[in-house]
Amino acid sequence: MAATAYPLDLITIGRSCIDLYGEQIGGRLEDMASFAKYIGGSPTNTAVGGARLGLRTGLLTRVGADHFGRFIREQLNREGVSTIGVKEDPERLTALVFLGIRDPDTFPLIFYRENCADMALEATDVDPAFIRSAAAVLINGTHLSQDNVFDASVGACRIARAAGARVIFDIDYRPVLWGLTGKDAGENRFVAHDGVTARLQQVLPLCDLIVGTEEEVHILGGSTDTIAALRVIRERTTALLVCKRGAQGCSAFPGAIPDSLDEGVVGQGFSVEVFNVLGAGDAFMAGFLRGWLRDEPLETACGYANACGAIVVSRHGCSPAMPTWEELQEFLDGSARPFRLRDDAGLEHLHWASTRDGQWDELTVLAMDHRSQFEALCQQVGADPARIPAFKALALKAVDRLAQGDSRFGVLLDGRFGMRGLEAAADHPYWIGRPIELPGSCPLAFESAADVATELATWPANHVVKCLVFYHPDDAQDLRERQERQLLRLQDAARKTRHELLVEIIASRNGAVTDTTVARAIQRLYDLGMKPDWWKLEPSDSAAAWANIERSITDNDPHCRGVVLLGLSAPEDELIASFQVVAANPIVKGFAVGRTIFADAAEQWLAGRIDDEAAIADLSSRFAVLVQAWRAAKAGTAATSEAL
Template sequence: MKFDLLTFGRASIDLYSKNIGAEFNDIKLLSTAIGGSPVNISVGAQRLGLKTSIVTGVGNDPIGSFIINALQQEKVDVSHVNTIEGTTSTAVVCGIVPPDKFPLVFYRDKAPDNYLSIDMVNTIDFTHYRSFLMTGTALSVEPTRSAAIYATEKARAQGATIFLDIDFRANLWHDVRAFGVTLRQYLPLCDIIMGTEEELLAMGLTESDQVKIKDNAISSPTIEGDINAVIKQVLSSGVKLLLVKTGAKGVSAYYPDGRIENIPGFPVEVVNVLGAGDAFASGFIYGYLQNWDTYQSCRLANACGAWIVTRQGCSNYAPTYEEIIQFIKDKGGF
């Protein structure tokens, strides 16, 4: 079977607070969903109409079964979801206190996606995939880092478009400065890069104290640095396009020839920002693979992100193509 997109990286069960506005200590009820950027992007793109598959790991435990079953229910291919003995499937607990407090607690002791191997990559026939998405977190530890780079090389050799979602999670790196060191080495393998301004700044860190995390909001740190210098460095690596997400304002598309295209977003009332970037990636990849231009692809991406921030979860609330097109029409069109 031919697939439009293969994603690579972490998978988890996400436990979301159902008590919107409650501080973490006051959470009474939690809802369950599957998560992790590669999972959210695979599900989001599948719901839009692409055929997707994922390379990840789960433990030999009920949570691993939950993740696999949920992916199958979403019709995401699980041929390369590896059950890794001696590991424990990942869980994430998410608080929701709009408009700007979204604490995350990760449970990743012996996380299965940290044990993806080159041997596992060798079981993949990369001729079956039109595009390949890597996330920054997958590059944080060995042996997964080497497996991730090897998979990217193999996908690229078969002509797949290589997407990178920067996906900076400070708590998943032994030293936050290693994030930029590692990703800068990876950039020459990539075609299209996606990230927030903060994630771009994380790629240029020279001091650990440049990163500030408030209220355990790991997905939205405050980072000091020179954004223009980092953008210039990324564009000089050989990538075709850099997409810098700017929240409700939309996204700025940077091209190697110096062009900049600003694509507006869709202002909405925020309930939960978690997963918005993954929804953006799903939308952009869909448009790109349909040969839409950058503006239209980014408008769809912005709409998918806006849709998700009005919901309480991530992939479980991802829109279908019909739903998101109606959303765009209701808000003035492309």
């Protein structure tokens, strides 16, 4: 039956854990000092990889009723993986894995999987309706090591076959998880064991596709001679057999096993630097299934698989390294690529841009990240600056009163005075921006440690880094180049710490602004390699200026999230008039306005003339006026377009 007859293309079954990846490369796991947190586990990685390639995937597993279990569920939802089959286990913790990258051949692993949630999966967790919703199910060898998960996996396979779906077996052999090595030997990929071979072979009659490395073929076939092992497997199943061969690509065997791996259907590998083999096999599986489940030629499926494996073997992490369909097509376009693949700036940007969380066709932000302005206001009204944080905490309450959980809203708050608001925002779905620049600095300086990356490493991952720069394309060369170096440093730091970046350009303070000024500034930064996720720009009543800005952005980075307007303390009516000018421009998503909204309430509150409730009401109502005006301007533009 064609995959399109099912709501899902694929359900993967089994391991789901937290990968804690050492961030220091080239040393022992004992000497790694910090770890990046990702979702992991082979079937989980494959579900994510498949979703990124356009497959409709789901996962059947258990996670703990803990912070990490919630993170897995949230991340799967962000990736577009169905979580209907993700069961919460209140008695067990989510599994952990510590991983390291020491050298091209050494990848230390420690599995924390004692009585963990995913290994408690049992047959009663298998919902027949969920299994029947997919064109294929995938089981993993690791989950056959315990009776309860063996029964759950086999039961799901039988339901799938009865529904006319395909069954895929990822051999996925980890001797340590079968109790065959010491717990410090997680990277060991092969220990011969007749009992394991017998156990794995029990599922062979159920399978339509079996995928494994040569070592995994050895354990499944019970022989360290790959051809002999494949022939033993063939005696027990008619499934398509695919042998992964690392840099040599892969060999597929739809029928009888020949005398050499090279006599199968060979998918050629790609010459790339091996940085991290962990996760490459899961990427291979996702790529192969993107072709095989869509009934593409076997050679095509092998090509997808090898390309996905090559991409992931060049990166840090497993699931976050998985390529998107757009990225895979780019990789396969025939262009020359560097051997050290992660040095391919275009491919890396495409990966970043096509895997970011969320999409905003509209974004309306209350900006209250001002610092020097609040200090000046305190001096003006005779207020203690220690009161500023309490007022800024009201910003989130004002946004929430209006937004009521609508993720098209956001807040922009600083870490110096606005930390309480930033902390509270963690429990809401709103866009969060946070400034990094030293207020008023020109040339640009950062309000942080001497190394901006060390500061960003302390920020939550969902905080968008906002940087205001007073920048004009006709600035003196020395000033311009100093600021550009700072921006490039910041972008590098933001990417390495996995934060989105918003660059706010105010050109008017440094010189005259014409219809081409801001577009020239943006183009100059693009020419230097800048590709921020967002731009924040001054309002303008010139349609020509906005057309130039849009052209510069779309020509250089079609994946840019877009532009939000800043306010510059403009009167409300002027801002609303500027909305009418830009509403027809799709690159402008909304606004991030501050003083126009909060100036009066801040003065009154700091002076003690109004209380918290009055301040929240004033902020919310003024914010609402701008939001309604923005939406009305966009609606009017849409109506005009439809009429035309």
